[in-house]
Amino acid sequence: MRAFPGIAPSVGHREQPSRCGGAPPGTFTAMCPNSTSTACRWDGSPRDTRPRRPLRVAATSPSRLLRTGQSGRCRACGNPIDFYQRTDQRPIALHPAELAAALVPVSCRWHLSCGIAHPHGDGSAWCRIPHAVLCPARIPTLRLTSHVEEMRRRLGVRSRRLIDSGDFAPAAPPPPEPNASSARPARPVVQLLLGRCLADRPIEDIRCVAQTRHRRRCPLPVLAPGTPKGIWKLLPAGPQRGQLTLPTGPMAVYDLSRLPYGEQLRWRTQHCPAHAAAPNAADLALAGWQVFDPLLHAAHIRTRLPHAPGDQA
Known part of the structure; x- marks a missing residue:
């Protein structure tokens, strides 16, 4: 047994061979290989393998929609949007990023509370804005600020790039359904x-x-x-x-x-x-x-x- 300076070996002490991490208790080996078991880390300590827990929504939540189901792309311009439910349970598409409330018209300010979109500001310096206001494929129906107009131009440039690269194609309007047809309606x-x-x-x-x-x-x-x-x-x-x-x-x-x-x-x-x-x-x-x-x-x-x-x- 190797002696270290200043440390005296205890009487009756016998060097024990190291036990491999994957071996059962009471089994010892003279040498452990470099590759340890998958249930252990590189130093032989047990690896904590916890089962993956699924995402769940509380029963008292006003919105039962998961965050992964809220993201999408506008069918008219191809830019990313986030879907949220309003107080009347109707969906609304909002711009993913927050904007300074001072740069957004008062009628276009929205805020989120418990996953529900409310059509007014919450008193903070930031707010959300509907994508319909920024969509470059739509004609604005109200007077916008210079900051919002600049964002519309940026989204328009991004839409043109997506169309030129072939990553996005504007959705064509569906043909009108004949009124006299007796077939099942496409949108009943x-x-x-x-x-x-x-x-x-x-x-x-x-x-x-x-x-x-x-x-x-x-x-x-x-x-x-x-x-x-x-x-x-x-x-x-x-x-x-x-x-x-x-x-x-x-x-x-x-x-x-x-x-x-x-x-x-x-x-x-x-x-x-x-x-x-x-x-x-x-x-x-x-x-x-x-x-x-x-x-x-x-x-x-x-x-x-x-x-x-x-x-x-």
Whole structure:
């Protein structure tokens, strides 16, 4: 045994061979190889392998959308945007970066609180601004400051670069749907929870927005087999909730008002039956509903009931 200066070996002390980190207790070897076990670090200490915990949203959270599902790109200009829910549960696209509140018009100032976008400032020196104000593909409808105009020009240059490099192509407007056609509507009007909403796709193609255990969007449809279905009806296209008075006329509506409240709420949150029963299920995308307005969505009004297979319950 090697003796160090100033340290005397204790009586009866015997040098023990080192124990390899991967060997069971009580087993000793004369030499450990340089490559240790995967369960140990380079010095032989045990490696702490903790299981990955999935992201969850609290049951009391006003917004159940995960941060990974809020980012996207504008279909008109290709610039990045962030989606948030407003106080009326309608989505809004905001610019990803914060701006100085003094450089933004008062009517364009927004702030975030608990994942909800509020249409006014919160008293701080910074605020968020809607992307519709900065989008270079849109014509501004209000007077902007010089700083906001400069940001619009920068986003316009970035859009031109994306188009020239082939990384972005502006979305073409969809052709108007024929009113007399009896095929299933591409964007049907659905009546639920004492109101009417415009869907972003056919009824059978509406997909669950919840996140699965593999951190992907659920592939199951909202119109699941074995669940109660709605009925296509011809209802008057009159004003609702303070809308302007329009000539009353029949329009095809997918009526869900006869279903229980829980089923209507499941359709409104756009969940499949399995994720509707899970209280901790988080959303990976925004629901594709829009509040139906007869003036803004006149192109999607159908005057005949669809007769395609599967449309009539």
